[in-house]
Amino acid sequence: MIEVRDLVKTYPGATSPAVAGVSFTVEQGGFYTLLGPSGCGKTTTLRCIAGLERPDSGMIKLGQTVVVSDRIFIPTYRRDIGMVFQNYAVWPHMTVFENVAFPLRVGKQKVAGSEIDRRVRESLALVGLAGLEKRMATQLSGGQQQRLSVARALVREPDVLLLDEPLSNLDAKLRERMRSELLLIQRRVGITTLFVTHDQVEALSMSDRVAIMDRGLIVQEGAPRDIYHAPANQFVAGFIGSTNLFAGRVISRDAETGQALIETAAGRIVADAEGHEAGADVMIAVRPEDVVLHRGRSAGGPEAANSLGGVVEIGLFTGVSVEYHLRVAGQLVQSRVSSRIDFTRGDDVVVELPVHAIRVFSMAGSEPAAEGLAGQDA
Ligand SMILES: Nc1ncnc2c1ncn2[C@@H]1O[C@H](COP(=O)(O)OP(=O)(O)OP(=O)(O)O)[C@@H](O)[C@H]1O
Ligand SMILES: [Mg+2]
Structure with a gap:
């Protein structure tokens, strides 16, 4: 288990902290990802x-051991962790075997030669590199070197595995394969894992839980599905996946249902807008894959709420799907539909925005929607 509470770190000479009060918990055996822009x-x-940086304040607990607090700072070599760095840093002048054996040879507790041999072979087998012990590390492919660095991180059987963008140096195809391989290794060992990436597909596909970071803070935390389908604010909606954003103003709101009528450049849109009163400036987000297209012209009228008349500007065929760009009054809308649906430039379409798929945020932008903004609207 990893527990981080109110972590703050400011680099010397910096005007604002790099980490500005971060708290999260990684459950025993969990795969937890910090995701956010550079x-x-x-x-x-x-x-x-x-333990490679000393924080200004905060608490860090690994398993049952507090390693950082006001009064405690346990150095790296006494923390029970394995780490894989972005450039996976295998040692080119050593064989595969010696790369993995190194942490055991330099470790504080002495490990007998026969024990080193057994543990290195076990780690290499785990990552699928058995039989390559005598090769020089540089004679491995990129993916193999990456697995070598994982074997090296696991060889001391640490409680916690820390991975900093371990896949980012691999080409696209290999990166995709290594996602499932790395996850399989993690599941097999059952090691508590903290993964860092700016790649949303990596984060969503591998993690039990994801924390979205922005400017030194966690702005949302949750299961990948919840983060994707219920982004807490405009920043998360824009950062994860692609999103249609419409600026609008609440015209009226039904206090009982929470539904609001919102005026936008695309037309009037009905949406669940809990917490946004009449007159409020809002931002509406809809995922392209949630935008439904029908052939023909919009019937208009109140019964056709959220069915807007549009014209096809362009369609990008990707094989799996087609991404249509539609002109809806003053707004460009993207829709991703099955590649069997075939429209031509200039076709009239009805662009349907299902109420359940619309998220409404306050215009204040990247601040968490529910918190602390009440005073600013006046
Ligand atoms: N050693 C350092 N000295 C001073 N400032 C630093 C140092 N390392 C990082 N920073 C600054 O701290 C902030 C956070 O950097 P950090 O490396 O944690 O970002 P990151 O989220 O890992 O980004 P990336 O995705 O680019 O790796 C940045 O503004 C960066 O410029
Ligand atoms: Mg980084």
Whole structure:
């Protein structure tokens, strides 16, 4: 288990903290991912947990051991962790065997030669590199080197595995394969894992839980499905997946149902808008795969709520799907539909935005929608 509470880290000379008060818990055996844009503080958080940085304040607990608090700072070599760095840093002048054996040879507790041999072979078998012990590390492919660095991180059988963008140096095809391989290794060993990436597909496909970071803070935490389908704010909606964003203003709101009528450049849209009163400026988000297209012209009228008349501007055929760009009054809308659906440029279509698929955020932007903004609207 990893527990991080109110972690703050400011680099010397920096005007704002790189990590500005981060808290999260990784359950025993869990696969937890910090996801966010470049510079948001992912690596800094990981380095604090590894003991490679000393935080300004906060608490870090690994298993039952507090390794960082006001009064405690346990150095890296006494923390029970394995770490894989972004550039996986295998040692080129050593064989595969010696790369993996190294942490056992330099470790504080002495490990007997026969024990080293057994553990190295076990680790290499785990990552599918058995039989390559005598090769030089540089004679491995990129994917094999990556697995070698995982074997090296696991050989001391640590409680916790820290992975900093371990797949980002691999080509696209290999990266995809290594996702499932890495996850299988993690499941087999059952090791508590903290993964850092700026790649949303990696994060969503591999993790039990994901924390989205922005400017040194976690802005949302949850299971991949919840993060994707219920982003807490505009930043998360825009960062994860592609999203149609419509600026609008609430015209009226039914206090009982919570549904609001919202004026946008595309037309009037009905949406669940709990917490957004009449007159409020809002941002509406709809995923392209949730936008439904029908052939023909919109009937208009109140019964046709959220069915807007549009014209096809262009269709991008990808094989799996087609991404249509539609002109809906003053707004460009993207829709991703089955590649069997075939429209031509200039076709009239009805663009349906299902109420359940629409998320409404306050215009204040990337602040968490539910918190602390009440005073700012006046
Ligand atoms: N050693 C350092 N000294 C000073 N500033 C640093 C140092 N390392 C990182 N920073 C700054 O701290 C902030 C957070 O950096 P960090 O490396 O944690 O980001 P990251 O989320 O891992 O980004 P990336 O996706 O690019 O790896 C950035 O603004 C960065 O410029
Ligand atoms: Mg980083």
